[in-house]
Amino acid sequence: MNFILESARVAPSAHNRQPWHFVVLTKKQKDEVADKMIEVVTKNQIEDASVIHTAQIIKEANKLILVFYTNPSNGDTRDMDQQSIGAAMENMCLQATKMQIGSLWIGNTYVIKKELEQRYFSSGQLVSSLALGYPNQEPKPRPRKDLSEIITWMEEKL
Numbered sequence: 158m159n160f161i162l163e164s165a166r167v168a169p170s171a172h173n174r175q176p177w178h179f180v181v182l183t184k185k186q187k188d189e190v191a192d193k194m195i196e197v198v199t200k201n202q203i204e205d206a207s208v209i210h211t212a213q214i215i216k217e218a219n220k221l222i223l224v225f226y227t228n229p230s231n232g233d234t235r236d237m238d239q240q241s242i243g244a245a246m247e248n249m250c251l252q253a254t255k256m257q258i259g260s261l262w263i264g265n266t267y268v269i270k271k272e273l274e275q276r277y278f279s280s281g282q283l284v285s286s287l288a289l290g291y292p293n294q295e296p297k298p299r300p301r302k303d304l305s306e307i308i309t310w311m312e313e314k315l
């Protein structure tokens with residue numbers, strides 16, 4: 158776990174702001190997050206099966222790390238900070254994979270964002286979460302767009 162958190166700590170960040178805070182929940186708190194997600198989507202009839210699916214994975218996982226943005230702001234700063242947090246998330250996923258630990262990058266905890274902020278880190282904004290556990294599946298790589306669809310080569314005019 159420390160190696161995974163360390164990989165987030167050393168991630169690159171715009172202007173070295175390191176605009177993140179990580180809260181590692183206990184098993185009880187992790188399970189409460191999952192239950193609450195299910196309760197909220199069921200009560201509010203949110204038609205998003207992926208939230209329920211995510212909650213089930215959180216239950217199966219050993220750990221849940223909540224990832225908060227510590228520098229809530231607008232405009233360019235925010236855009237850059239979000240990229241920095243993305244780099245920290247990716248570092249943690251890569252480090253987990255290196256250690257043969259299963260990881261799931263989670264955005265769906267947004268359905269109880271306000272509650273999680275109030276309870277665990279009221280000076281920040283919840284950006285995403287990371288579930289960690291023993292891998293019990295080997296998902297096939299999902300399709301990617303062809304390079305030709307995502308790259309524009311500008312012609313050199315000599």
Ligand SMILES: Cc1cc2nc3c(=O)[nH]c(=O)nc-3n(C[C@H](O)[C@H](O)[C@H](O)COP(=O)(O)O)c2cc1C
Binds near residue numbers: 207285298
């Ligand atoms: C920002 C972000 C948020 C995600 N949120 C969720 C989530 O809430 N629940 C989930 O099951 N997977 C979530 N994922 C995982 C993706 O759905 C997907 O399984 C993973 O990125 C690998 O598939 P891909 O190659 O299509 O990206 C998220 C991934 C990213 C990058």
